[in-house]
Amino acid sequence: MSNQTQAIPLDTTASTPGRRRATYGLSDAVTGWLLSLPLTLVLLFFLVLPIVMIVIVSFWGATEFSIYPAFQFDNYEFLLTSPVTYSVFLNTIKYAVITWAITLVLGFTIAYFLAFHVRTLTWQIVLFLLCTIPFWTSNIIRMISWIPFLGRNGIANSTLMSMGVIDEPLEWLLFSDFSVILAFVHLYTLFMVVPIFNTMMRIDKSLIEAAYDNGATGLQTLTNVIIPLTKPGIMIGSIFVVTLVMGDFITVRFMSGSQKANVGRLISNDIALLQYPSAAATAVVLLVTVLIVIGILLRFVDIRKEL
Structure with a gap:
């Protein structure tokens, strides 16, 4: 075998x-x-x-009682020739730019502190979750909570008067541009913090150490190393904040006491009046405007490296 x-x-x-x-x-x-x-x-x-x-x-026609299919430019002609439209769009852009600037400063500062000054990952997670606590409630509740604080007889005015800082209540704290922007910042700052923090956590710490070893100051390291490497996160956060502010309407309605308007409120009013073609035309113009803004932002940085 x-x-x-x-x-x-x-x-x-x-x-x-x-x-x-x-x-x-x-x-x-x-x-x-x-x-x-x-x-x-x-x-x-x-x-x-x-x-x-x-x-x-948006190309359909409408009467006081009905809408009918058509292909006409009446809605766009009325929209683009009305001075009210330009005033409302400028007001919307004003809200977006001011809110973007404030949330950028706050978001970058918070993200920088979490990424570079909090040493342990555990505390980074704890403090980051602490920033998200306000978002556990709805936007409307968080927004309305400012009304008793900023009102004529609210906590802010009462405190300032008791301290002798002012002699009479400040009228501009509520139902004004200030209260609208304050609510926007409160609602949307986290949308700036998250992408910036995510980008900063990816920065190689040896690059910062190398900058210090070569004699760079803290400001030079910030402007020449950290900010350039954080651009993708800044752009993503900017897109989030700008688009959310430009499309928001309920915040402007409540926090301005219906005294201010933006494009979102314009669309909301047309829908309430059953003027759907006019609302659709306004929505298309707003969409094109937002896409142009996003296109401009994307020219500065390639966010595909972040995605």
Whole structure:
């Protein structure tokens, strides 16, 4: 009886990816399309089609009692020739720019402190979660909570009067541009903190140490190392804040006492009056404006490195 065993040849190609694809009869391109099909359908039905419908309705006509399908530019002509439209858009841009500037300063400062001055990961997580506590309640509740604080007989005026700082209540604390911007900053600062903090955490600490070793001051390190490397996070946060502020309408309504207006309120008023074609035309103009702003922001940095 022979002690030698005969080697059995194995088919090593049977389990390769190319063999499996050949077995199922699917190419790489077809497999890729099938994998992306569910997300494509979701985006198509919940994003593309609604936008297309809004654009179509913006060309329709309307009377006091009905709307009718048509292809006319009356809505855009009325919108673009009305001085009220330009005033409202300028007011919207003013809110967006001021809120963006304040949230950028606050968001960068908070993110810088968490990323570079808090040494342990545990405390970074704890303090970051502490920043998110206000977001555990709804935007409306957090916004309305400012009204008893800023009112004529509210906590702020009562405290200032008791300290002798003022002799009579400050009227501009509530139902003004100040209260609107204050509410915007309160609501949307976290949208600036998160992307900036995420970007700062990816910065190699050895780069900062190298800057200090080469004689750079703290300000030089900030302006030449940290800020350039944080640009993607700043741009993402800026896009979030600007788009949210420009589309918001409920904050302006409550915090201004219906004395101020932005584009969102203009659309809301048209919908309340059942003037859907006019509201759709305003929404299209607002969408184009926001896309232009986003396009300008994306010219400064490639945020694909952050995604």
